[in-house]
Amino acid sequence: IEKYLGIHREDTISGKESIDLYKDYSVNQNIDLKEKILLHNYEDIYYLxxxxxxxxILKHKLNVLxxxxxxLSLELVPGSFKISKNILSIIYNTFEGNVFNINIYNDSYSIIxxxxxxxxxxxxxxxxxxxxNTILFYNLYKIIPLKFNDSFLEDNIYSLCNYIIKKELSSL
Structure with missing residues (x-):
């Protein structure tokens, strides 16, 4: 994470090494060990x-809903989807917030x-x-194609699923 964010630390030890060095320091009171530990702790706090x-960054890259x-205050990450027979299934993982007991059943979809x-x-x-051409679709005011022959239309799939989730959960 530090490398990705462009953080360049002066200290060269890990957190685990810092603990081991502290144990050594508590026995021999070596000032060099103390300075290494303090530099590590300082940079931990400074770059936090x-x-x-x-x-x-993750929120943007993961297309958090x-x-x-x-x-309700909830941030969800759409996971991978699958289509089995004529059912599209997708799992949303919690990014932030708490998912409480949700059971919504509609004629054409369910959210649990x-x-x-x-x-x-x-x-x-x-x-x-x-x-x-064979088309799997959802009829929402207009026909939304989701699979064309053997090709999934992923943008349509995620847009539709996000729309349904947001519409239903916003009304809770």
């Missing part, structure tokens, strides 16, 4: 604020939670276009 930036209402995750299952329709 910079290291907190990693959360913002933020839901904030009067009753366990301790740290939300699971969205969406029923898809299957059809063929004028060129006889």
């Amino acid at each position: 604020g910079v290291i907190f930036k990693i959360k913002d 933020c839901i904030a209402t009067n009753n 939670s366990d301790e740290k995750n939300l699971i969205l299952n969406v029923s898809l329709d299957k059809g063929r276009d004028s060129n006889n």
